[in-house]
Amino acid sequence: MSVEYDIGLFNRLIMGRWRAQATESAAYITPEGYRKLEQENTALWEKRNLVTKAVAAAAAEGDRSENAEYIYRKKQLREIDSRIAYLQQRMPKLTIVRQTQDMTRVFFGAWITIKDVSEKEWRYRIVGADEFDINDNYITVDSPLAKSMMGKRIDDKIVFERQGLTQAFIIINIEYII
Numbered sequence: 001m002s003v004e005y006d007i008g009l010f011n012r013l014i015m016g017r018w019r020a021q022a023t024e025s026a027a028y029i030t031p032e033g034y035r036k037l038e039q040e041n042t043a044l045w046e047k048r049n050l051v052t053k054a055v056a057a058a059a060a061e062g063d064r065s066e067n068a069e070y071i072y073r074k075k076q077l078r079e080i081d082s083r084i085a086y087l088q089q090r091m092p093k094l095t096i097v098r099q100t101q102d103m104t105r106v107f108f109g110a111w112i113t114i115k116d117v118s119e120k121e122w123r124y125r126i127v128g129a130d131e132f133d134i135n136d137n138y139i140t141v142d143s144p145l146a147k148s149m150m151g152k153r154i155d156d157k158i159v160f161e162r163q164g165l166t167q168a169f170i171i172i173n174i175e176y177i178i
Helices: 007-015 030-060 068-093 146-149
Strands: 111-115 121-127 138-140 155-161 165-175
Touching: 007 068, 111 146, 121 146, 121 165, 146 155
Parallel strands: 121 138
Antiparallel strands: 111 121, 111 165, 155 165
16 A cells, blocks of 8 residues: 655654745835835845855855854855845835825825824824835735725724724824825
8 A cells, every 4th residue: 555645745844844825915015115125135236245255255264164254154145145036036026006096095105193092193104015114103005904994084983803802993194195
C-alpha cells in the first residue's frame, strides 16, 4: 500500500514556519504614498551600493567565517535586497488614487475627524496598506473602522466592533488635502 504525502505541507508543519494564507490587501495608494515608495526604492539602491563596497572590503580582510564586519554587511545586504525585491514586485500592482469628485463623503485619501459619546475626538486618514502608519494617524482602507466610514457624510453615525466591543462614533469633519 502506497501513501502519498504533500512534502511542502509536511515541511511547513514540521519546520514550524507554516502560516495561514494572508488576505491580499487593497492595492490602492495615494500619490504621496507612491512618491515615498519611489524615494525609498532609490535610497535603497544607493545604500546597497555602499554596503556592497563594504562587503568587498570586509571580504578582502581574509577569513570570512570569523569576520564580524563581513557577516554583518552580508546580512544587511540580504535585508536591503529583500525590501527592493518586495518594492519591485508590489509597486507595479498599485493603483494610485487621485482626488475624489465628491468631497462631502468619506473616500480613500480623506482625513476624517470622529467623536464618541464622551465627546473625545480622533482624526484619521484612510490610506492603502503600503503607506499605513499609526504614528501619522493613517489607517488602512482594509481596517474595520475605515470600512465603516466609507461613503458616509458629516453627522453620519458609524458603528463598528473592535476587540469584542461595539463602538459608535459621529463623523464631524471630512477633509481632502490637495
